Amino acid sequence: MSATSHRPDGGASKDGDRQTIALLHPGRMGTTLGAQLVAQGHRVLWWSTGRSAATRERAEQAGFAEIRSPEALGEVSVALSIAEPSAAADIAQAVAASPFRGVYVDANAGRPDRIRETAALLRRRGSTLVDGCVIGNPQPADPGPRLYLAGPRSAVDLVTRAFGAGPVGVTTVSTEVGAAKALKSAYASHQKTAYVLALLSLVYAERHGVREALLDASRAAPPTLPEVGADVGRAASVVARAWRWAPELVETADELQESGVPGDLASAAGRILARWDAAKDQFDADWERVLTTVLHRSAAFCEKE
Incomplete structure (x- = not known):
């Protein structure tokens, strides 16, 4: 499937489109992605357990709401995992063990075979995985970083609409999980x-x-x-x-x-x-x-x- 880019015209999301989205975690790149979601009118949550003072400062400055327990993920429609690759599996396991039943976007670097295993794990728990990766500098410049997505079309479309217009562009590369990791x-x-x-x-x-x-x-x-x-x-x-x-x-x-x-x-x-x-x-x-x-x-x- 050929890549499809999205950088739609328009401002923040309409009230009916606003979502509660979990950001795991607000590093430099994650904060840039989360800031665009806030600008679109979404409520962005961050899980503070075990995170550094620098992470807290970034999250607070960006307007993210703090949660201290994975139980709060039950109210989330989309969870966006963007962290160091070594932490990706642990984050996915924690989300799978939580009440979360939405669309899980794994935007970390990793291997195609492993992300397919993660997709199967989350599917057994009632969630849908969208494979992702981010390419570009985390600074919200123009052009900013680009988020590439692969997975079920309806889930990919939901994430694409959530980001709307802004410095972070979104491109669909495939309906096959693993394509973004590749x-x-x-x-x-x-x-x-x-x-x-x-x-x-x-x-x-x-x-x-x-x-x-x-x-x-x-x-x-x-x-x-x-x-x-x-x-x-x-x-x-x-x-x-x-x-x-x-x-x-x-x-x-x-x-x-x-x-x-x-x-x-x-x-x-x-x-x-x-x-x-x-x-x-x-x-x-x-x-x-x-x-x-x-x-x-x-x-x-x-x-x-």
């Missing part, structure tokens, strides 16, 4: 690995005093290297998100291998990113801090290898 794996194996290679190239050039010359030579090259090199915010963003990208790329490598595609490059990039986890969420790092993180942490990686 899309995310395909995208990540290129995009995230490209960022790692670009940053390593820049750090190597810096050590030899040719970083500016490399940037000049790359003007006519594919965009990743000049993008990372010319914008320290982009470089900082790579190391700041390394803790989250690493397990995603390792899992992507496994998925590639099992599909008959070499996953070595994605696997290596994932292992390198895992070494940069000390820079977690340091989005305001300057070039010197980025350089120090990459050099010191990657040196330990090289010694181990």
Whole structure:
């Protein structure tokens, strides 16, 4: 099925279309998605148990309503799971054990076979799963991030209507659960690995005093290297998100291998990113801090290898 994009014209949802939606959880990307739902007139709930002070601050600033027990999920029509991939299965299990009986959107990175298992679990509990993934920067710019959905048409249409118009676009990729996860794996194996290679190239050039010359030579090259090199915010963003990208790329490598595609490059990039986890969420790092993180942490990686 060909992808169908939705960025409808119009403002907030009509009263009859307003829903109660659970956001699990309000990280940077989740908050951007949840803010658009609030702007459409929906009531957005967040489950605070075990969440950090930073998460609470984001949720409160965005106008989300706090819940402290999974029992409250019984009043929810849509639950949107957007968290680090390692937490996705636990979130799904918790929702399956709750009174929730609505549409569950798993927008996390993951494997197609595992999301189909999650769909079966939720179906046994009376819920419908929509497979999803998010591609793009969490900043609510224009264009903003895009949410890709796959699954039963009626459930996908319900989620699409809930988002309405805004910086977060919605695209239907398939009626088959697993298609959105496959899309995310395909995208990540290129995009995230490209960022790692670009940053390593820049750090190597810096050590030899040719970083500016490399940037000049790359003007006519594919965009990743000049993008990372010319914008320290982009470089900082790579190391700041390394803790989250690493397990995603390792899992992507496994998925590639099992599909008959070499996953070595994605696997290596994932292992390198895992070494940069000390820079977690340091989005305001300057070039010197980025350089120090990459050099010191990657040196330990090289010694181990």
